[in-house]
Amino acid sequence: MDIVIGIDIGGTKTKIGLVNKEGECIEKTFFRTKEFPDLDDYLNELKKTSENLISSVDTPLNILGCGIGAPNASSKNGTIENASNLLWKGSVPFIEKFHEKMPMPMRIMNDASAAALGEMLFGSAKDMTDFIAITLGTGFGAGIVANGKLIDGFDGFAGELGHVDMTMGDGRLTGLGVKGGLEAYVSATGLKRTILHMQAKYLVDSRFRSIAYNDLHGEDITKAAEEGDEIALMAFDYTAKIMAQALANFTAFTQPEAFVLMGGLTNSGKWIMEPLERYFNEFLLEVYKGKVKLMHSGMQGKTAAICGAAALIWENHS
C-alpha cells in the first residue's frame, strides 16, 4: 500500500501519522516536542518514532515520502525560522538535516498552508481553485490557494494574516509586536482578551468576574454563552464582527470561493458562526455578495494536521 508519512510539529506535541491516498490516517503516534531542545536529538527521535510506526503495521508499505507542517516554516527554503513556540532558535535548516537521517522525498510548509492543501486534496475544498483556509487556535493562521495553487510568496512566508493591522496602528499588540493585529482579536487567545475588555468596558455582572485570565478556557466561554452570560455574548459578537471585517477584506484580495474554517475557536459553533455570517454578508462589497461561502473543515479534527502535512507529498502523486 502506498503511504505518506505526515508530521505535525507543534510547540507541545509532535504528531506522526501514516496517510493513504484517500487522506485517511491509518496509524498515528506522538511524542513531546519540548523534551528535545537539541535539534539533532529531536530528529533522531523523529526518525526512530516514524520507523517504529511503520513497522507496527502488518501490511507491507511503500513509503512515498514525508510531509511536514510546522509554525514559521518556509517551503521554499526548507527551513523553520524564528518560531516563537519552538525551542530551536534562528533559522533551522530542517529539511536538509532531516533528509540526512531519512533519505526520501520530503517537504515542509507553514502549518496553515499545509492545512489548505489537505482541504484541497481530501477535505472541504475539493475541486476549488480559489479558497482560503483559516486556522483559529492560539493564533490566526491562513493558507491561501489561488489559480489552483498554494501561494508561497517570494520567500515562502505568504499568509501571515494574523499580523495584518486592522486599526491604523491603534490597537492590541500581537506576539510579534503588531499594533492592532488581527490575531490579537480573532483567535482563542483573542476571545479571552475580549472577555477582559468587555468586563472593563461594562458594569454588567458575569461569571467571568470571578475567573482570572490564566484560568479561563475557550469551553468556559461557550458554556457561559449557552447560559446567557452577557459578557460572553458580547465577546462573541465583537470577535465575529472583527473577523467578518477581516474576511471581507481578504475577499477583496484574491476573491476566494470559500473560507474553510478550523481550529479551537470554531468549536464554539453557532455562538461565533451566526454573528460571523451576518456581519460578513453586511461587510462584503456588492460585487462579492452571495458568492463567498463560509465552511467548516472537511478533515477529522484529530488527524487534520497530520493529513494536511501528508498532502504536501500526495499533491505530487495525484
Next chain:
Amino acid sequence: MDIVIGIDIGGTKTKIGLVNKEGECIEKTFFRTKEFPDLDDYLNELKKTSENLISSVDTPLNILGCGIGAPNASSKNGTIENASNLLWKGSVPFIEKFHEKMPMPMRIMNDASAAALGEMLFGSAKDMTDFIAITLGTGFGAGIVANGKLIDGFDGFAGELGHVDMTMGDGRLTGLGVKGGLEAYVSATGLKRTILHMQAKYLVDSRFRSIAYNDLHGEDITKAAEEGDEIALMAFDYTAKIMAQALANFTAFTQPEAFVLMGGLTNSGKWIMEPLERYFNEFLLEVYKGKVKLMHSGMQGKTAAICGAAALIWENHS
C-alpha cells in the same frame, strides 16, 4: 509586423494603440467615451477608430488580437459590471458584443490587473513571479501576481484593494460605501480629502485656507510641499503612513517581491515616496524586512495603460 490592439477604457477617454512585441506603442489615438452613451454606438466607434488607426500605418500589420483594460471588468465573464464612472449600467457583455463586430482573439480585464500584466511582460516586473501593481489615481487599484500568474479570483473580481477597511468600520466612506476604505485615504482624491482633514484638525496657516476643495489639484499639493506648506507636508506624511500600513498588510498576504507603483499620486515624487519607504520598513513584519521593494512603473506614462491592455494578448504569444 505582429501587432496587438491595446484599448484603455476610461471614464473620460478611450485610448487605442498598436503595440508590438517589445511592448512599444507604435501608433495611438483616442476618442471621448462619454459621447457614446449607447453601447452599440460606442462599439461601432471603437471598431471604426481601430480600423482607421491600422490603415494609417504604412507597414503591413498582422493583428494578433485585441486586449482591453476597463474599470470593473471581469476577465472570467468578459463583462464590465456596474462601473461607477462609465455610462453603461448593470452587467455589460462587452467581449461578446465587440467580438460580433470585430472577430479576433479578444480579452478584457480590470485596468489595474492589465497594468500588472504589462509590468510583467514589458516593465519593472520582468522575471518576477510574485508582485503587486498599485494604481494611485482617482481611486486605488491593484493587480496581484503570485506563482507567476495574475490572480483573477473565483469570479474575476480579485484585487479590489481600494475597498479594504483599515479602521474597523470607523473611517471615511469610499465611493462604494465602505467605511474606512483604503482609497478614501490613499489616492489622488484621498490626498485632497486629507488636506481638508488637516485644516480642520490644526490651526496652522496654509495656502489651502483660500482654495476650495473643487479647485484643488494634486500638483498644487506637491508645489505647496516644495514651498514648505505645513498642511501639505502633514497631508503627505499621513497619506504615506496609511499607505505603508496597507502595503505591510498586503505583504503578509502574498509576500510579493515588489510593489510597482503608478498613477497620479506617484507624480508627487519624494514627498510621498520618502515617508512611504520609512513607514513601510517600520511596519513590515521582521520576517519580510529588507525583502520587499517599492518600485516605480517601468512603462511610459502616456501609453502604459494601452500597453498593459495589449499584454493580455501578448501574454499568450511569448
